[in-house]
Amino acid sequence: MNDSKTLASTLDVDKIRADFPALSQTVHGKPLIYLDNGATTQKPLQVIERVRKFDTEEYGTVRRGAYKISEHSTQLYEEARQKVADFLGAGSKSEIIFTSGTTQAINLVAYSFGKKFVEAGDEIIISNIEHHANTVPWQVLCEEKGAHLKVIPVNDEGELILEEYDKLLSKKTRMVAVNHVSNALGTVNPVKEIARRAHAVGASVLVDGAQSTSHMKVDVQDLDCDFYTFSGHKMYGPSGVGGLFGKMELLEQMPPYVTGGDMIMQVTLEKTTYAKPPSRFEAGTPPITQVIGLGAAIDYMNSIGMDTIAEYEHQLLEYGTKCLENIDGLRLIGTAKDKAAILSFYLEAVHPHDVVTCLDQDGIAVRGGHHCAQPTMIRFGVPATARASMSFYNKIEELDALAESIKRTIKIFS
Amino acid sequence: MRSLKASKEPLKYFPDINEHLQNPMAYSSELYQQVILDHNRKPRNFRKIENASHSCHGINPLCGDDVYIYLNVNDKGVIEDVSFTGSGCAISKASCSLMTTHLKDKTVEDARINFKEFQNMIIGTMDPDKEEHHLGKLSLFMGVREYPSRTKCASLAWHTMVGALDKKFEGISTE
Numbered sequence: 001m002n003d004s005k006t007l008a009s010t011l012d013v014d015k016i017r018a019d020f021p022a023l024s025q026t027v028h029g030k031p032l033i034y035l036d037n038g039a040t041t042q043k044p045l046q047v048i049e050r051v052r053k054f055d056t057e058e059y060g061t062v063r064r065g066a067y068k069i070s071e072h073s074t075q076l077y078e079e080a081r082q083k084v085a086d087f088l089g090a091g092s093k094s095e096i097i098f099t100s101g102t103t104q105a106i107n108l109v110a111y112s113f114g115k116k117f118v119e120a121g122d123e124i125i126i127s128n129i130e131h132h133a134n135t136v137p138w139q140v141l142c143e144e145k146g147a148h149l150k151v152i153p154v155n156d157e158g159e160l161i162l163e164e165y166d167k168l169l170s171k172k173t174r175m176v177a178v179n180h181v182s183n184a185l186g187t188v189n190p191v192k193e194i195a196r197r198a199h200a201v202g203a204s205v206l207v208d209g210a211q212s213t214s215h216m217k218v219d220v221q222d223l224d225c226d227f228y229t230f231s232g233h234k235m236y237g238p239s240g241v242g243g244l245f246g247k248m249e250l251l252e253q254m255p256p257y258v259t260g261g262d263m264i265m266q267v268t269l270e271k272t273t274y275a276k277p278p279s280r281f282e283a284g285t286p287p288i289t290q291v292i293g294l295g296a297a298i299d300y301m302n303s304i305g306m307d308t309i310a311e312y313e314h315q316l317l318e319y320g321t322k323c324l325e326n327i328d329g330l331r332l333i334g335t336a337k338d339k340a341a342i343l344s345f346y347l348e349a350v351h352p353h354d355v356v357t358c359l360d361q362d363g364i365a366v367r368g369g370h371h372c373a374q375p376t377m378i379r380f381g382v383p384a385t386a387r388a389s390m391s392f393y394n395k396i397e398e399l400d401a402l403a404e405s406i407k408r409t410i411k412i413f414s
Numbered sequence: 415m416r417s418l419k420a421s422k423e424p425l426k427y428f429p430d431i432n433e434h435l436q437n438p439m440a441y442s443s444e445l446y447q448q449v450i451l452d453h454n455r456k457p458r459n460f461r462k463i464e465n466a467s468h469s470c471h472g473i474n475p476l477c478g479d480d481v482y483i484y485l486n487v488n489d490k491g492v493i494e495d496v497s498f499t500g501s502g503c504a505i506s507k508a509s510c511s512l513m514t515t516h517l518k519d520k521t522v523e524d525a526r527i528n529f530k531e532f533q534n535m536i537i538g539t540m541d542p543d544k545e546e547h548h549l550g551k552l553s554l555f556m557g558v559r560e561y562p563s564r565t566k567c568a569s570l571a572w573h574t575m576v577g578a579l580d581k582k583f584e585g586i587s588t589e
Contacts, residue, residue, distance in 0.1 A: 351503035353477050357445065357561060370478055383478045383501055412446060413454070413504065 011304070011312045016393050019044040019300075023393060030363030033398045038183050038211060038342055038389030039367050040233045043297070047237060050296035055289055062288055063262060063279070077288060080295030081278075087298045088228060089219035090245050097251075097278040098286050101242035102210040103133040105229035106177070108244060108281060109206055110137035112254040113175065113227075117204070120146035123172045125203075127152040127160055127189070128379050129182040132372040134208045138177060152178070154379060158185040158334040166197065173203040180212035180228075184373040184385070185334025186317075186342030188212075192223045199224070204250065210234055210242075214391070215313055215340050217306040220245050232290060237297030241290035244281075251277035258283045309392045313341040316390045316399065323403040329410060333385050341390035344371075347406070350413045352386040358409040359386075364402055444557040445564070446504065449512075454504035459497040459514035466495075471585040472574030474566050479506040483514075483574045491522045498571065505567040509555065513571045516552055522579055524548070529572045536565045 017023050022042040025032050034042060054076070060069035062077045078093070085093040099105045118124070124138045128151050142149045150168045152160050160178070169176075176198040181188050195205040206227040212218060214235040220228045227246050233239035246254075256263050256274055260283035265273040274280045301309065320343050324330055329348040347355060356368035368386045370377045377384060388402055463469075463484035473480050479502030486495040496517050498510040517525050531547045534540035535556055542553035558568045566588040577586035 353503040353564070353567065354446070354505070357564060369476065377478075383480070413451065 010308050011392060013312075013393065013395050016304070017395075019046065020393055021045065021048070027363040027365070028361050033362075033364040033394075033401055035388040035390060035394065035398070035402065036365045036367050037214075037391040037394075038234070038371075038387060040239065041214060041236045041391060042393070043236055043238070043293075044300050046300045047293050047296045051238065051289055051293040054292045059289065061285060073288065076295075077286075077291055080291045083295045083298045084243060085245075087218075087302070088213070088230075088245050089221050091221060092248065094276070094278055095245055095248050095251065097244045097246065097281045098241060098291055099229075099243050099281075100240055100287070101231040101233070102208060102229045105227075105242060105244035106134055106206065106208060107137045108257040109227050109229075109246070110141045112257045112281075113204065113250070114141040114145065116254050118145050118147050118174050121172065122147040122174045123150055123168075123170065124148070125150045125152060125165070125168050125173055125176045125198075127178045128154045129158060129160075129185055129187060129373065129376045130177070130179055131183050131208065131210065132374070133210075134177055134179060134206075135375065138175075147174070148172075151375075154187075157336050158182065158187045158380075159336045159338075160187075160189055160194075162190070162193070162197075165194065169197060169201045169203070171201060173198065173201055175204050175206060177206040177208065179208040179210070180218070181209075181215065181340045181342075182334065182373075182376070183211045183342070184371040184376045184387070185336065185344055186339045186389075187334055187336040188216075188338040188340055190338075191225060195223060195225050211340060211342075214301065214309075216310045226250055232294040232297065235294075235297055236300060238287075238290040238293040241287045241294050246277070248277065251281070254280075256280050256283065260284050304392065312392050313390055316394055316396065317341040317343070319396050320388065320390065320399040320402070323399050324406070327403060327406055327410070330406065333380050333382060342387060343389075344385040344387045345406075346382045346385050347410060349410055352384040354413065355386040355406070355409055358412065359402070359405050362401065362405040362408075364398075364405055366402075445561060447554050447557065449551065449554055450504065450508040453508035453511040457498075457507055457511040459511065459518075460499065461497050462499050463495055463497050468578040468581070470574045470578035470582055472570050472577060472587070473585065474502070474506065474570050474588045476589065477503060477506075477567060479503060479567055479570050481506065481510055481570060481574055483510070483571065483578050485517075485575070485578055487522055487579075493517050493520055493522065493525060496575075502570070503564075503567050505555075505558065505564055506570050509568045510571040512552055512554070513575065516550060517575070525575065525579065528552070529576050532572050533569060535559070536568050 020042050060073035062074040081096050082093045084096045152165045178189055180191050191207045198205045204226040207225045209228050209230045213230045229244050231242035263275050263280050263283040265275050331346045333344040352368035359366055366386055366388045369384050466484035467487045468485040471482050481498055481500030484497045485493055488494050496514045531549050535542055536558045538559040542556055555568050558565055574586050
């Protein structure tokens with residue numbers, strides 16, 4: 001067996017694990033092995049304590065109170081926006097809009113961009129390996145506008161076939177919406193190249209970053225995408241907050257998605273003028289505490305370093321892939337050359353839901369199901385998969401335990 | 415039962431990985447009993463009944479369990495034949511298989527009573543060890559009640575069967 005110390009020379013996993021109280025709990029009498037990071041990540045003390053301190057000592061409403069604690073709260077809220085902007089490489093913090101998460105961010109773009117720029121006969125391109133959150137909003141938009149949805153196919157490894165993508169692109173293409181990392185397969189998509197080709201025909205590009213921002217360095221200016229979405233609870237922050245990066249030149253032209261307070265310039269009973277972005281897209285009181293927590297989560301990831309995180313998680317992926325490849329009757333779904341630390345698999349003898357229940361008895365938390373990506377499951381001819389998704393706080397011993405537990409599960413059912 | 419408690423001190427991680435992985439299959443006795451595993455491996459009445467008097471399609475959208483239940487009910491209200499097709503997890507497949515073996519030659523009225531008893535058992539409002547019931551071997555599924563996320567897998571067969579009796583042509587969904 002490999003030794004984790006030699007595997008991860010740049011990262012002290014034991015020290016990091018001490019930051020995450022949830023990882024020291026037991027489940028069914030066994031130490032928790034948490035491998036459902038693709039669904040949601042656990043929180044470090046740095047986030048938990050920051051949120052506690054904010055709610056205890058600093059909480060106030062934002063953007064409206066002319067008194068001390070509200071002004072202070074607003075300042076912290078805007079500082080968090082700057083942290084997100086820096087984290088994603090955005091040119092200006094005004095290009096960052098807080099939402100409840102990726103789902104709402106994509107819905108915002110589909111609705112607002114769609115209302116402004118999409119007409120009957122236009123085309124929207126997605127891929128065959130999108131989350132339902134990056135599928136359904138575009139289907140709804142196409143239905144409403146009489147536009148058409150086109151789908152980039154994938155090869156057997158789960159990689160987008162770019163030659164086929166080229167054939168879909170045309171002057172009719174308004175939007176290309178793809179994920180940076182597939183939640184069901186782990187494929188890292190070449191979004192920079194996808195954006196370049198889309199822009200060549202005048203289309204805009206949305207990148208669903210729900211699975212990428214916690215695992216790799218993201219630079220939206222280098223990728224040159226027009227929109228980028230993310231979820232706080234998948235990046236060691238609170239649930240209920242996430243957001244959208246959007247290029248200012250587009251955001252400025254887009255109508256509001258949700259209307260109400262805080263998103264206006266002036267309201268009379270006859271007419272309302274809208275505030276500039278990002279306020280235009282943040283109607284109502286935002287998730288203030290959660291935004292502060294998200295800022296703390298970004299600080300935490302930065303303190304480790306995104307390159308260090310990516311390197312360590314890649315080692316976990318390579319080790320885990322070897323462990324699982326050696327199991328008879330196990331089929332890995334998603335074997336792209338460029339992959340994030342996600343292992344989706346299907347057992348000939350055991351349905352994924354039974355796998356999840358059996359692994360849970362060993363304290364191992366994995367996801368089983370279609371991962372809100374039914375078109376992906378259909379493409380690979382499976383009803384569902386079991387998925388182990390890793391984080392920098394996972395240890396290789398945990399992947400050994402995963403493999404052993406899978407083998408025992410197969411034995412029970414054979 | 416699930417025991418999820420945070421320890422005060424961080425656990426020493428894997429004091430012994432082999433110890434962690436021992437206790438072989440102790441848990442399987444609760445949910446994955448031998449009879450259930452056997453019906454998963456070799457499902458009974460796994461076929462379509464052509465020209466069935468009643469049939470229904472049932473899905474469990476969360477899991478992707480997808481089954482068809484077929485019944486032939488005669489003039490006297492007796493289920494002369496009952497079968498199923500489809501795909502799903504071990505619990506849903508074994509539940510279909512055991513249900514079909516149980517319902518053969520029973521009346522429609524009995525089938526509906528069994529449905530209610532089965533429901534009450536898996537949600538924990540009826541204890542088959544202490545209360546009178548007509549479930550026979552089906553009481554094996556009692557263990558499901560410790561797994562709230564799996565109760566729908568066990569009940570899909572029954573909801574779909576009742577959907578067939580009620581002539582629900584649009585199908586049944588557990589959501």
